[in-house]
Amino acid sequence: MNAVAAEDFTLDYIFESLNALPSFPKVVQKAMKLLDDPETTMEQLAEVLKYDQALTANILRLTNSAHFGISRQVTSLETALALLGQQQIRQVLIASASMPFLSKDTEGYNMQAADLWAHGMGCAIISEVVAARCGFSEPAVLFTAALLHDIGKTVMHLYVGPRIREIVTRANTGDVTFTEAEWAVLGGDHAVIGSDILRKWEFPPDIVRAVRNHHDPDLYMHDDLSAMLAISDIFAVQMGIGVGVDGFRYKIHPELPARLGMDQHSIHQCMLDGYSAYRKAADLLNLVEES
């Protein structure tokens, strides 16, 4: 069997395993559609969500995090929805539904259960600072893409793990990135697989595209959302938030900050603000370890 055939063989298995992945909670997708309608009331929203007890519990845990700035302890779904702003409701819904998917060991990348959640949430929190700096009008869209950008690792790590020596050796000795080494050995990478998962889960095309592009400079430089996601991810990695074996082995386009109108000073400020927002949300990051 030649090398290309072997890669296709592995990729077949990877795509096949996506079929076994549980679907994203339909109630959340329905709630997100309701939120698009300005006529929707919080009562209607609560009516859709309240029968999913695990989801409701996660919504309350997240709402009570310091990150969302509610000054009193919230114990009911209705109160949570009434106190959060529209953007925050979207963020809390997506994060609550994503928590079970992101609370997984991804040992193939040398990451523990808490790492993928911390990295996704850290990147999402940093992305809020990036969105504000770039004057982006839809921070909840960027937040969602950032939270879920590495979701492909939950599947890919099973295939990366057994071949990790080969991948890392290629990435260390050849002039290739981790992504290029993954492609050479497995015929795919976590960004491609992650975007496929989000497509199956019926996420909007711009989020699917940004996740697909997040390690590919040729792609993210041509799309605002992808570029903001890519820099948020780079900041999260540079801060050491949930970094796996692949962490520092990606190519960064030298013009990425300039593409987003950032100079050395604004990069520095973004990282400071991002890190302090991340530290403030420490309780939120501990949720996975507690569960």
Ligand SMILES: [Fe+2]
């Ligand atoms: Fe990634």
Ligand SMILES: [Fe+2]
């Ligand atoms: Fe990442």
